[in-house]
Amino acid sequence: MNTTTSGAVLQLLLGEDWLPICDRSALIPGRGVAALLPDGRQAALFVDRGGRTYAIDNRDPYSGAQVLSRGLTGTRDGRAFVASPLLKQCFDLETGRCLDDDAVAVTVYASRLAH
Amino acid sequence: MPETTSLPTIVVVGHGMVGQRFLEALAKRGTTGRARIVVLCEEPRPAYDRVRLTSYFSGRTPDELSLVEPDFMERHGIELYLDDPAETVDRTTRTVTSRAGLTFTYDTLVLATGSYPYLPPVPGRDATGCFVYRTIEDLLAIEEYAKTARTGAVVGGGLLGLEAAGALRGLRLDTHIVEFAPRLMPVQVDEGGGAALLRTIEGMGLTVHTGVGTREVTTDASGAVNGMALSDGSVLAADLVVFSAGVRPRDRLARDAGLRVGERGGIAVDERCRTSDPRIFAIGECALAADGRVYGLVAPGYEMARTAADAIAEVAEGAAEFTGADLSTKLKLLGVDVASFGDAHGAAPGCLDVVYADSRSGVYKKVVVGADGSLLGGVLVGDADAYGMLRPLTGSVPPVPPEQLVLPPGAGTPAALGPASLPDSAVICGCHNVTKSAITACATLPEVKKCTKAGTGCGSCVKVIGQLLPAAGDGGLCGCFPHTRGELYEIVRTLRVTSYASLLDSHGREGARGGDGCEICKPAIGSIIASLAPTLGLSGHVLDGEQAALQDTNDHFLANLQRNGSYSIVPRIPGGEITPEKLIVIGEVARDFGLYTKITGGQRIDLFGARVEQLPVIWARLVAAGFESGHAYGKALRTVKSCVGRTWCRYGVQDSVRMAIDLELRYRGLRAPHKLKSAVSGCARECAEARGKDFGIIATAEGWNLYVGGNGGAEPRHADLLARDLDDESLVRLIDRFLMFYIRTADRLERTSAWLGRIEGGLDHVRDVVVNDSLGLCGELERLMADHVTGYRDEWAQTLEDPERLSRFVSFVNAPDAPDPTVRFVPERDQMKPDLTFLTLEGVSAR
Ligand code: SRM
Ligand SMILES: Cc1cc2nc3c(=O)[nH]c(=O)nc-3n(C[C@H](O)[C@H](O)[C@H](O)COP(=O)(O)OP(=O)(O)OC[C@H]3O[C@@H](n4cnc5c(N)ncnc54)[C@H](O)[C@@H]3O)c2cc1C
Ligand code: SF4
Ligand code: FES
Numbered sequence: 001m002n003t004t005t006s007g008a009v010l011q012l013l014l015g016e017d018w019l020p021i022c023d024r025s026a027l028i029p030g031r032g033v034a035a036l037l038p039d040g041r042q043a044a045l046f047v048d049r050g051g052r053t054y055a056i057d058n059r060d061p062y063s064g065a066q067v068l069s070r071g072l073t074g075t076r077d078g079r080a081f082v083a084s085p086l087l088k089q090c091f092d093l094e095t096g097r098c099l100d101d102d103a104v105a106v107t108v109y110a111s112r113l114a115h
Numbered sequence: 116m117p118e119t120t121s122l123p124t125i126v127v128v129g130h131g132m133v134g135q136r137f138l139e140a141l142a143k144r145g146t147t148g149r150a151r152i153v154v155l156c157e158e159p160r161p162a163y164d165r166v167r168l169t170s171y172f173s174g175r176t177p178d179e180l181s182l183v184e185p186d187f188m189e190r191h192g193i194e195l196y197l198d199d200p201a202e203t204v205d206r207t208t209r210t211v212t213s214r215a216g217l218t219f220t221y222d223t224l225v226l227a228t229g230s231y232p233y234l235p236p237v238p239g240r241d242a243t244g245c246f247v248y249r250t251i252e253d254l255l256a257i258e259e260y261a262k263t264a265r266t267g268a269v270v271g272g273g274l275l276g277l278e279a280a281g282a283l284r285g286l287r288l289d290t291h292i293v294e295f296a297p298r299l300m301p302v303q304v305d306e307g308g309g310a311a312l313l314r315t316i317e318g319m320g321l322t323v324h325t326g327v328g329t330r331e332v333t334t335d336a337s338g339a340v341n342g343m344a345l346s347d348g349s350v351l352a353a354d355l356v357v358f359s360a361g362v363r364p365r366d367r368l369a370r371d372a373g374l375r376v377g378e379r380g381g382i383a384v385d386e387r388c389r390t391s392d393p394r395i396f397a398i399g400e401c402a403l404a405a406d407g408r409v410y411g412l413v414a415p416g417y418e419m420a421r422t423a424a425d426a427i428a429e430v431a432e433g434a435a436e437f438t439g440a441d442l443s444t445k446l447k448l449l450g451v452d453v454a455s456f457g458d459a460h461g462a463a464p465g466c467l468d469v470v471y472a473d474s475r476s477g478v479y480k481k482v483v484v485g486a487d488g489s490l491l492g493g494v495l496v497g498d499a500d501a502y503g504m505l506r507p508l509t510g511s512v513p514p515v516p517p518e519q520l521v522l523p524p525g526a527g528t529p530a531a532l533g534p535a536s537l538p539d540s541a542v543i544c545g546c547h548n549v550t551k552s553a554i555t556a557c558a559t560l561p562e563v564k565k566c567t568k569a570g571t572g573c574g575s576c577v578k579v580i581g582q583l584l585p586a587a588g589d590g591g592l593c594g595c596f597p598h599t600r601g602e603l604y605e606i607v608r609t610l611r612v613t614s615y616a617s618l619l620d621s622h623g624r625e626g627a628r629g630g631d632g633c634e635i636c637k638p639a640i641g642s643i644i645a646s647l648a649p650t651l652g653l654s655g656h657v658l659d660g661e662q663a664a665l666q667d668t669n670d671h672f673l674a675n676l677q678r679n680g681s682y683s684i685v686p687r688i689p690g691g692e693i694t695p696e697k698l699i700v701i702g703e704v705a706r707d708f709g710l711y712t713k714i715t716g717g718q719r720i721d722l723f724g725a726r727v728e729q730l731p732v733i734w735a736r737l738v739a740a741g742f743e744s745g746h747a748y749g750k751a752l753r754t755v756k757s758c759v760g761r762t763w764c765r766y767g768v769q770d771s772v773r774m775a776i777d778l779e780l781r782y783r784g785l786r787a788p789h790k791l792k793s794a795v796s797g798c799a800r801e802c803a804e805a806r807g808k809d810f811g812i813i814a815t816a817e818g819w820n821l822y823v824g825g826n827g828g829a830e831p832r833h834a835d836l837l838a839r840d841l842d843d844e845s846l847v848r849l850i851d852r853f854l855m856f857y858i859r860t861a862d863r864l865e866r867t868s869a870w871l872g873r874i875e876g877g878l879d880h881v882r883d884v885v886v887n888d889s890l891g892l893c894g895e896l897e898r899l900m901a902d903h904v905t906g907y908r909d910e911w912a913q914t915l916e917d918p919e920r921l922s923r924f925v926s927f928v929n930a931p932d933a934p935d936p937t938v939r940f941v942p943e944r945d946q947m948k949p950d951l952t953f954l955t956l957e958g959v960s961a962r
Binding site for chain 1 (some may be wrong): 159
């Protein structure tokens with residue numbers, strides 16, 4: 001979590017290491033991007049209007065497709081979420097919890113902007 | 116079938132609105148499990164919503180009018196005999212015999228036989244072409260006969276007469292109303308209200324004759340109606356006559372069986388709905404209630420159903436009694452709101468009237484106030500919005516002076532009282548007797564309907580219910596905006612708002628401002644801004660700036676997302692016409708990229724299975740060959756289908772292919788609340804299925820007929836005729852106006868069919884606006900469309916020219932060249948399909 005600064009690089013925490021993903025400028029609020037991780041998994045990365053970044057697993061647990069980065073984001077009760085573009089279930093971007101089904105959640109990654 | 120059983124038998128005669136409600140009440144009390152229940156139904160179909168009968172003419176099917184859940188009878192073990200009325204009741208043997216000869220022995224008999232339309236004793240009333248207006252069968256017969264008729268006359272200007280007149284007008288007959296009393300709706304409204312109603316109805320082109328009776332129905336040589344002779348000596352030409360001169364209780368069975376009936380009809384019952392024979396009950400319109408009245412409205416009938424069920428189930432505590440009911444009504448007749456409640460005519464001694472009348476707009480409002488300042492009743496014509504508030508206040512002293520109750524909002528007064536000021540015990544839904552406290556115990560309108568049934572009757576209370584519910588129930592678009600889509604459109608247009616964020620921060624709900632919005636309002640507002648882009652001076656490209664973040668993934672990638680994360684591609688093929696060269700290009704592209712190809716239901720070709728990073732490369736080839744985006748991904752114009760038409764077809768009377776192409780090219784790229792579809796047929800054989808479309812065009816010898824509001828999908832609907840025999844230019848002008856009016860006023864994700872069904876006045880109103888320019892809007896609607904047509908650019912060609920936009924077409928931001936390894940395919944029928952087994956190896960099972 002961090003605040004916008006130009007020239008910054010978005011990093012994800014994988015194990016002990018911060019993995020650089022992309023320039024801050026590649027992210028626009030409300031539109032996610034996907035990243036390929038070294039172990040073959042995929043992450044969905046977002047930034048909100050306040051400049052805060054979020055990262056969750058890219059896989060939509062309902063369809064198995066790697067598409068969460070392509071969902072619409074929003075704020076519900078003050079918390080950021082993304083709606084799966086396939087069948088529209090919503091996931092909390094901070095906790096990964098599915099807001100429509102308590103039994104389902106996706107992995108969350110720590111993210112930051114570094115110079 | 117008659118059979119012996121140890122269970123007590125309850126026989127119900129009549130399966131109308133009240134009969135069905137009675138069965139539901141029995142089921143609720145568990146009586147259906149403890150008794151054998153037999154229902155004799157005279158009509159060929161189970162109970163339906165008679166109150167909404169007229170909506171049949173605006174497209175509601177008989178099935179949709181049904182009041183009976185599909186498995187209701189089986190679930191509760193009720194035997195229903197359709198098309199088989201009871202003929203006799205024998206009280207000594209306690210038997211009922213039906214027309215088909217079935218005999219049932221009852222322990223309890225319930226008569227729910229309703230009313231019959233009264234036919235005044237005028238000569239000729241049985242001639243061919245004379246009808247009544249009570250059952251679905253009546254409507255079907257009227258509809259059929261109207262096909263050959265030009266002029267219709269309705270005898271009776273009361274509530275039902277006006278409904279019937281509205282129906283005849285909808286059937287495009289020249290319509291006359293003949294009312295004996297000096298004003299329309301004499302029972303419900305006073306003189307002032309009647310005058311307002313008269314002006315508005317005459318303004319719609321109906322002819323009203325008040326203060327005259329019908330002397331005779333005249334016929335031609337074949338015995339068919341050709342006119343009416345009126346009591347003032349005048350003669351009225353008419354090919355079809357509907358009698359709507361009041362109803363009489365159907366009490367013949369009871370009379371024949373020796374039960375006590377009222378002097379002017381009606382089966383006499385006590386407070387518990389028991390007749391003079393304690394084993395026999397009567398409920399609904401056939402009953403003469405304990406207060407000496409016969410009630411011709413459904414709400415009192417429902418109350419009686421509850422009362423009788425309580426008595427039969429031997430409910431010990433708090434059993435309902437029926438001692439009389441409120442006759443308040445709110446109706447929409449011919450698109451005019453009419454309401455009356457309480458002491459509408461000011462009969463109480465010492466009461467005073469407070470009246471507001473505006474004859475320009477046809478609004479008349481009156482409240483009757485008692486000597487102690489309490490509200491006693493009132494009449495509202497033309498604007499009955501206040502009804503939902505005023506009726507529950509009846510009997511109490513309103514919290515604001517009476518003139519504020521009738522003045523229009525903003526007319527120099529502080530905003531009038533809101534529903535929050537009503538006492539908890541105020542009855543909000545008259546049809547189902549639901550109080551404010553029962554409603555506020557629920558969170559959403561669907562919940563209210565489910566738990567209390569409020570709002571599921573006449574619907575006049577729905578607005579107030581909405582106002583009583585917390586935020587999301589206020590009719591707002593979503594949790595972020597308190598406005599409807601139509602209101603937001605007006606805000607964006609008039610304040611020239613060009614960004615979603617500024618709209619959210621200036622007009623969003625308190626808690627939503629400064630936030631990121633939600634998945635509901637973002638695409639809806641994205642679409643509004645895109646629709647108005649040329650007028651707001653924006654580039655309008657969906658991938659520009661903030662717009663890019665508002666759209667669904669389909670708009671992000673200008674393609675349709677498929678279940679495995681790949682995309683489909685649909686190039687525009689205007690009118691379905693395509694050259695062999697272009698077909699070959701599509702074939703080659705599909706072959707080269709290994710795409711699955713299929714002919715769509717929209718007369719074009721879909722290419723499935725492209726990865727994100729392949730989309731620009733594929734489109735580069737398609738654009739080079741002259742294709743453009745088909746907007747299969749957008750809430751926008753999809754296809755204008757065509758039949759082959761006059762050029763080739765021996766029946767064709769116009770060139771339907773050319774017209775379809777012209778229209779598709781004109782409206783391509785037009786963003787709307789929902790997708791838009793069209794078709795053009797070359798003759799009345801209608802091979803292009805134009806009447807299933809949002810706007811459909813059918814050729815005539817003279818030109819084109821334009822139909823609007825058609826729909827396929829889950830709730831199919833045939834389009835209605837908007838105008839006939841148009842030349843090319845008038846056709847296009849009318850479609851321009853229609854589409855822009857729809858875009859301006861429809862809700863989010865509301866197809867034209869649902870929109871037409873929802874907006875006040877329906878098709879007639881739309882016709883007034885777009886054909887007769889009743890709102891003076893047409894010039895502006897045409898300008899907006901002209902802006903769209905000049906501003907149109909192909910989204911894919913623009914995207915290919917712009918490296919910034921193209922840079923977004925990657926699977927991975929950190930590995931732009933890598934394809935997504937999880938998008939895999941397996942072979943099927945010589946092509947390929949998504950490999951779903953691979954995707955679902957782990958995780959929640961796919962739906
Ligand atoms: C491809 C196609 C089926 C086919 O293989 O033939 C199709 C495919 C889809 N239809 Fe359709 N519809 C297709 C013709 C139709 C038709 C026939 C027609 O247009 O004449 C209808 C009935 C006519 C109508 O719309 O009234 C039709 C009624 C629907 C509906 C129901 C709409 C409604 O108002 O109830 C939906 C759902 C929706 O839009 O909300 C839908 C939605 C969809 C979606 C977008 C579902 C989705 O969200 O993924 C499908 C996307 C396909 C894709 O990825 O490309 N599709 N769909 C057809 C594309 C036509 C084209 O060339 O653009
Ligand atoms: C066009 C129209 C609009 C209306 N609008 C409104 C409105 O806006 N608000 C309102 O409150 N009310 C309205 N009403 C009135 C409302 O429909 C009635 O009050 C309601 O239907 C009464 O219910 P019921 O069950 O008593 O009678 P019905 O619904 O008439 O049912 C009686 C049934 O019994 C059957 N039957 C009769 N005799 C026998 C027999 N011997 N054996 C077997 N079956 C028999 C009949 O065929 C009928 O199906 C309207 C009515 C019409 C026609
Ligand atoms: S609608 Fe008429 S003109 Fe068109 S193909 Fe069918 S029969 Fe021929
Ligand atoms: S008042 Fe008729 S449905 Fe509520």
